[in-house]
Amino acid sequence: MKKVQYRSGNKDDLFQLQKLFVESILNICSKDYTEAQIKKWASGSKDEKRWEEIISQQLVIVAESNQSIIGFGTLDRQNCIDLLYVSSKYLRLGIAKQICLRLEKDAIDRDVKKLVSHVSITARPFFESLGFDLVRENLIKRDDVEFKNYTFEKNL
Template sequence: MKNITSHNHSITLRKGANDDLPEMLQLFRATIDEVGKKDYDIQQIEAWKSGAENEERWMKVIRDQYVLIAVTENQIVGFCTLDQGNYIDLLFVHKDHQSKGIASKLYHSIEKEALQHSEKKLTADVSKTARPFFEKVGFQIVQEQTVNVKGIALTNYKMVKTLSK
């Protein structure tokens, strides 16, 4: 008998495409709602989520960035994007699939991509929520910053990691 309760479905990584946008946006909003709660208040979460309304930005992400999608059983469970070869723009993991190593898998693939293009470092603007993860994979805080989104102040961190072959 197969163990039906096993949630160990394999995660596949693939490049992102235009068709993925609706599901990516859904994941983006739902994750911020759920996971951001402990670090940001309602107004801040709403402001952060409003980033999903900027269609132009997301089309640019798909067009100009290196986009990796994590899929299990035909469902997108996470994504990570690399802009200009050395800036991690987006890293989100589905709220129901947290702490399963998906972010690590995505991140390490993205780092490999950067190394293949001889990048010397990676930078990211990281939320309070994601900060422990980024620290775990070797990023350091350059500075704490306050960004204004629709008039609402959000704290995040400019972080950097020096890459070594």
């Protein structure tokens, strides 16, 4: 693998971000969620309005290798790490950690005191390893499908 480069995301990245979102959910989260949950979660890639808002209103950090996006994370205006996804082909290489450190640096530079994230079962150990604290377990309902996730916080 060539060197991983990190940069700010832009509207030209939208298709690759949506594709990576689906690939990551399908290939990484299936051990923690049912087929129905995975299908509903991945269908979020089709919400064009939401993705346009992500690109235009959130800080988006992308990780690239060989001119392909292999990971991305976003920080919304409420200082919530909204999205964090890495390709299943590039796990455990420190990519998600580097993205989170860049999001955290932006928050610190803006004098933010706390980051929040709503974290999947799959991502829970990762966020714990970065010093985030569990606040609560959540049961989220999308249409007729329920999901468990967790709210985490980290004081900066």
